[in-house]
Amino acid sequence: MTTLDRTPTSTPTQARPRRTWVGVLVAVLLVVLGLASLFVGVSDVSPSSVLTGGRDGDAAFLLVASRIPRTVAVLLAGASLGIAGLIMQMLVRNKFVEPGTTGVSEFATLGMLVTMIFLPGLAVVGKMAVAAVFGLVGTWVFLRVVRVVPVRQLVLVPLVGIMLGGVVGAVTTFFAYRLDLLQSLGQWSQGSFATIMQGRYEFLWIAGLMVVVAWVAADRFSVVGLGEEFATNLGLDYRRVVAVGMVVIAVITAAVLVTAGMIPFLGLVVPNVVSLIIGDNVRRSIPRVAGIGAVFVLACDLVARLVRFPYEIPLGVVVGIVGAALFLWLLLRRRSRAH
């Protein structure tokens, strides 16, 4: 009985898969790409032109009115979309879900269409609220539907979600077509930060706030990720945590949709990469997912601005290509690990 007689050690060791290099790398990339984002564009904005032009110069104006808002918007959208995906993956206990593969984005888009048809004069914050409510309904519908799908049917779950999104998307397109609103619809289906300016991105701070909410409740989301039985045994109000998670997901989806449009794959790929590196303890994941999400969109946005300089290509295209490639790599990697 040697092992059972071991006296408890009093010095808790902290050796865990911390991987500090990830944090350092992400921080460096954030600074470098963030600065690049401020100074890349058709008009000449460089540190020297800002300094020589003074406070009221053209460069300074452009920086404050356009470049800073765009960069901040990209950072907030990237970080919060990653978190939305992460939280959704914990709630559903499936690595292949995110707002875009579960019908949530499509529901939110339908909400946007509804405001356009019935409340065309609504302020942007109102539109966002309606989209968030629709997103919430979408999350709820999805969670209801997948409850009948066994948790271990990994691929079936997102498949159901994609079908759900397809149906809702078709309904949206149908009405947009009949009412001649297809063009406005297209504006949201392809994410882009090209038109972001001061006064037109601030709702993304609400998405940022949701990231903070997720961080505060991080341990609860981890426990929920163990499943309803474990969570109940540990005294967690399972339904309440799921409800909070649903709000986080819906609000982030709606805020990003209203300001930039749909950005696919991000919520799927980024949490999976982080999971591979450090695992699924949400408290540890959140800063990494937020950081890598921000870097990801920042990089894609820069590419979108530079590929056909001085023209921009839609960010959604770049994210789609890079995200799909990363996703395939993740899938194949998973295969080879026989899980």
Next chain:
Amino acid sequence: MIALENVTKRYGGQTVVDDVSITFGGEGVTALIGPNGAGKSTLFGLVGRLLQPDAGRIAVDGMAVATTPSHELARNLAVLRQDNHVAARLTVHDLVEFGRFPHSRGRLTVHDREHIERAIGYLDLDAYRDRFLDELSGGQRQRAFIAMVLAQDTKYVLLDEPLNNLDLRHMTEIMRLIRRMADELGKRVVVVLHDINVAATYADRIVAMRDGVVVADAAAREIMRPDVLAAVYDTPVDVREIDGRPVALYYG
């Protein structure tokens, strides 16, 4: 005490727990035995508020399971289910740490850390603490789950077939650990076992279920009789005395 009063659970037309009244907690270690489908896991689910009874009342130390706040129950009662699938990529340390959740609510104190270290030490998991659960063998994973429950540090511990997947050495170590939890830490453990010899060796009391009903409930020695065991399992069982202990023979 865990007290069940006239508890009934039905699935469709089938009654799987049938008007059961019983108390647990008087003895240190109680073994719950019975054939597959007898209703043992369902009974645990009911006590652990994972299932709602169709009739009857369940109380843990006077706290009604149906109405007491879940987080309060979680500091007094821990249940480990029979099948545990954790999809999340967590390390052993993470998992055991979550066992402290009812006490810490996410903010670990020095005291919580001591419990975590003790549980990891007891379950012989020091070498695996930073491994992800999906990088462990079935038995190592099972031990990690037991460590989590141990870290929860509740008076009542319900373990549904904790010996699943364990090799001989770890099986006996877990049973000795369960004994120590009762004898040294004052816990009340109810454990579902299929090996009646293990039950007879380590349990103070054996409760036998069949078809949703408690058919026998007595000290180990009184259950270890050919007629009782044959009635519970519906199969002939021979009982011999070896070194002063009853041993059931049921092969061949």
